[in-house]
Amino acid sequence: MNLLTENLHIESHLIPTLETVSDPEIPVLTVLDLGVIREAIEENNVVKIKLTPTYSGCPAMDVIADDLKAAFAKINKEVEVELVLSPAWSTDWISEEGLQKMEEYGIARPLSETHDKDVLLGEKKLVKCPQCGSTNTHLVSQFGSTACKALFKCDDCHEPFDYFKCLK
Amino acid sequence: MSLTSEDSHLRGNYILTIADNSLILAQRLGELCGHGPILETDIALTNISLDLLGQTRSYYQYAAKLAGEGKTEDDIAFLRIEREYKNCLLVEQPNTHFGYVIARQFLFDVYHFMLLEKLQNSADETLVAIANKGIKEVSYHKRFSGDWVKRLGDGTEESNQKMQEAINDLWRFTDELFYMTDAEKAMAKDGAGVDVSTFKEKYYEEVSEVLKEATLTVPENKYFTKGGKEGVHTEHMGYILAELQYMQRTFPNMQW
Numbered sequence: 192m193n194l195l196t197e198n199l200h201i202e203s204h205l206i207p208t209l210e211t212v213s214d215p216e217i218p219v220l221t222v223l224d225l226g227v228i229r230e231a232i233e234e235n236n237v238v239k240i241k242l243t244p245t246y247s248g249c250p251a252m253d254v255i256a257d258d259l260k261a262a263f264a265k266i267n268k269e270v271e272v273e274l275v276l277s278p279a280w281s282t283d284w285i286s287e288e289g290l291q292k293m294e295e296y297g298i299a300r301p302l303s304e305t306h307d308k309d310v311l312l313g314e315k316k317l318v319k320c321p322q323c324g325s326t327n328t329h330l331v332s333q334f335g336s337t338a339c340k341a342l343f344k345c346d347d348c349h350e351p352f353d354y355f356k357c358l359k
Numbered sequence: 360m361s362l363t364s365e366d367s368h369l370r371g372n373y374i375l376t377i378a379d380n381s382l383i384l385a386q387r388l389g390e391l392c393g394h395g396p397i398l399e400t401d402i403a404l405t406n407i408s409l410d411l412l413g414q415t416r417s418y419y420q421y422a423a424k425l426a427g428e429g430k431t432e433d434d435i436a437f438l439r440i441e442r443e444y445k446n447c448l449l450v451e452q453p454n455t456h457f458g459y460v461i462a463r464q465f466l467f468d469v470y471h472f473m474l475l476e477k478l479q480n481s482a483d484e485t486l487v488a489i490a491n492k493g494i495k496e497v498s499y500h501k502r503f504s505g506d507w508v509k510r511l512g513d514g515t516e517e518s519n520q521k522m523q524e525a526i527n528d529l530w531r532f533t534d535e536l537f538y539m540t541d542a543e544k545a546m547a548k549d550g551a552g553v554d555v556s557t558f559k560e561k562y563y564e565e566v567s568e569v570l571k572e573a574t575l576t577v578p579e580n581k582y583f584t585k586g587g588k589e590g591v592h593t594e595h596m597g598y599i600l601a602e603l604q605y606m607q608r609t610f611p612n613m614q615w
Contacts, residue, residue: 244413244492246409246410246413246496247410247412247413247414247416247417247492247493247496248409248410248411248412248413248414248416249409249413250409276417276488276489276491276492277484277487277488277491277492278491279488279491279492279495280492311502312502331399332399332400332402332403333403333499333502333503334399334402334403334406334407334499334503335402336402337406338406338409338410338496342399342402356499358495359495
C-alpha cells in the first residue's frame, strides 16, 4: 500500500519550499523524503502544516518546525505547524529516493519488520554495510546516535555504521 | 467530544497516573547521561529517557488542554508539589548500581507495554494516538532491558548476584503497578482508561519467565509497598523534584 499518495495532502506549489528543509540529523533527507509532512495547505498567505514525529521525543521535530517557518518566511509566508501523532509515523513513509540518499550518506536502510527483529536480536546477518556492501555485519548497540538508529559494525571493512531501525 | 468539567478533571488525573511514571523514569535515566557503564549503554539509556520524555509531553499537552485556564505542559511538569505527582514508587527508586537500573527498567517496561497495549483500545482517541505511537518505542525498551536481565543474570557469579539483589529489592514495588486509584477506576469503567488488574497475572508470568531464563530466582516476598499513585512518595522523590524543578523555580516562567 502506498501511504504516500493516499494520506498526504500537500499543495504542489508549496513543494519547492518544503524541499529546502532537511532533517537536521540526516541532512541529505528533505522533510518530504522522510515522510513527516502529512499536510501542507495555504490559506490567506498562511501555510498550515501537519507534522508527524518519527519518535515521540525526537528533538529534531522542534528544529524542523523552526526551519519550516524560516524557509517560508523567505517567501513572505507565515507558517502554522501542528504536531500530529496519529496515524503514527512509519519507516514505510520514507520515499525510495530518500532510502537511496540515506544509504549513500552511510546509513543502512530499514529492513522489513521480521528481518529487523532478527538482526536486532543478533540472530541473522542481514544488514548491508553502506561502505562496502557486505552483509557480514553485527549489532553493536540497539540504540545508536539518535533514537531512530541502531549501531552496527562491518566485519569485512571494519567500519562502524548506523542502521535505521524499522518502525511500523 | 465534549466533557463536563468534572469529567475533564478526572481524566486529567488519570493521565497523570500514566504520564508521571514516564516523566520520573525519564529523569532517573537522564541522571545517567555521561555516566553509563559503557558508551553504547549510556546512549541506549538516554535514548529510552528521551522516548519517555516525548511520551510525557504528549500526555501533558493533552492534560493541559483538559485543565484549561491557560495551563501548559510546563506547568504540569515543573510546578506541582510532591503530593501532586502520581507516579508509582518503582520509577523513583535510585540508580544504585547498573543492576538496579536494569531491574527497574525491566519491571516497568513489561508493565508499560501491557498498559499501552490496552490503552490502544481506549474510548479516548487522543490516548489511543499516544499509545499507538508509544508502544512501538516501548517494545524496544522492553527488549533492551530484558536482554540485560538475561545477560547479567546468566553472566558471572558477581553479575548474577547483583542482578538478583536488585530484583529482590525492587520486587516490593511491583504490586503497586496494579493498584487502582479512584480516577483509574472511574476511567476504566468509562472505557477511556485501562483496568490494569486484568493483566496482573500475565505480567507476573512474563516477568517470571525472563527471570528463570536469566537463571535468577523469582522472589517469593509477599510484602508490598505502595503510595506513589496517591501522591505519597518515598524519600527519593523530593531530591528528584529539587533537580527537575530547579530552573523553573529559580527563574519563574523561563522558557527554553
